[in-house]
Amino acid sequence: MLPQPTVVMKFGGTSVADAGRIKRAAGRIVAQREAGKRVVAVLSAQGHTTDELLQLAYEVSSSPDPRELDMLLSTGERISCALCAMAINDLGHRAISLTGSQAGIVTDTSHTRARILDVRAERIVRALDEDMIVLVAGFQGVSTSRDVTTLGRGGSDTTAVAVAAALGAEVCEIYTDVSGVFSADPRLVPDARKLPLVSFEEMLEMAASGAKVLQLRSVEYARTHGVRIHCRSSFEDGPGTVVIGEDETMEHPLITAVTHSTEEARITVVGVPDRPGAAAEIFEALAAANVNVDTIVQNEPRSQDAEAELSFTCATEDLRTAEATLAPVIARFGGAEIETDPEVGKVSIIGAGMRSHPGVAAKVFRVLADEEINIELINTSPIKITCLIRAESVPRAVGALHSAFDLAAGDIKAEVGLGVEAR
Ligand code: ADP
Ligand code: ASP
Ligand code: MG
Secondary structure (H helix, E strand, C coil): CCCCCEEEEEECHHHHCCHHHHHHHHHHHHHHHHCCCEEEEEECCCCCHHHHHHHHHHHHCCCCCHHHHHHHHCHHHHHHHHHHHHHHHHCCCCEEEECCCCCCEEECCCCCCCCEEEECCHHHHHHHHCCCEEEEECCEEEECCCCEEECCCCCHHHHHHHHHHHHCCCEEEEEECCCCCECCCCCCCCCCCECCEEEHHHHHHHHHCCCCCCCHHHHHHHHHHCCCEEEEECCCCCCCEEEECHHHCCCCCCCCEEEEEEEEEEEEEECCCCCCCHHHHHHHHHHHCCCCEEEEEEECCCCCCCCCEEEEEEEHHHHHHHHHHHHHHHHHHCCCEEEEEEEEEEEEEECHHHHHCCCHHHHHHHHHHHCCCCCCEEEEECCEEEEEEEHHHHHHHHHHHHHHCCCCCCCCCCCCCCCCCCC
């Protein structure tokens, strides 16, 4: 008899938000088992549980201890898994729920944003061999110093991909509250087009620039370990979106998607000393504090009296840490100052085809100009152009760029040959 293929199914917060939805997820999981698959399901915390737990923490402390924060936050996904296991048992199958630690997810020690170092999947494999359905609590692991860690917001996607890689699963299915990856956030752009296929390269840029439908790290992990991601709706059947390797892509449209983020902050250091090593000191300190920085711009002073400025952006949630981290560095610079602006947002266009087409940047700038939107910083990669703008202008910018590049019109890629059967 041929070995049964393994699938990993991940359900996000909205997909397990209440008892009815947990039961519905349980039904989908059981259907896969009955179709002859070995099934591991990774679940997120129900609805807004993670936000509520965070709020609780800040009600008792203005700077909650990161270790304790992880103890608290990791409970949300455990609740979902235990409930879902109960529902699956009632459907006549045997299910076991595991915490990240029990599932063998080993991480580094960076609390609240730990990285997975290893997945020791023996316990999952044993349970699968015993014909059980395994539920793994997403977003968490155990550190090399044996503390509970969490993987950063949206981290259940990464749990799912890491488990899929460790088990050699045929596919990692990400069930969410939209029917796949779209040409823009469908909540902002109602006529956004669902993409049947998206390349890893483009998906990485999309995730990095705000399309939270897949956590950035999950896409990185899948690319490195060769995991096939299939993103689809947990509420309706449909072909969803498959993330594929570059060599599988048939053709590259000029522009694939417009992404955005309003959770950005800008930090400017005014009076950076004009000597080698100043930028290194700033970014070494931020790296040590685990602050991810994005667009960086430094201006050389044009005259002896002018002050050098260095600006960068980071996620709003990192602003406080960034400021605290930079304070001693700035003090060493003598006379330098930090200015912060939490009201910025960014809009990006992504497309592997832009690599070989001049004029895309010019068109982006013209579209924003016609909307009277001022561009504050620009950041590019070979397949992405990002503009930092006022946060309040972001929805307008996204809509204008989406229609200027005709992203709603017609299907560029046919919805056939996905390599994964549609259910
Ligand atoms: P889950 O709880 O299932 O992990 P998330 O809220 O993390 O779901 O991600 C899904 C959300 O991502 C969607 O509801 C949608 O608003 C948002 N999103 C942003 N950009 C995109 C995009 N380009 N395609 C699809 N969804 C997007
Ligand atoms: N519950 C966590 C969050 O809200 C992780 C996840 O849902 O992926 O960020
Ligand atoms: Mg998510």
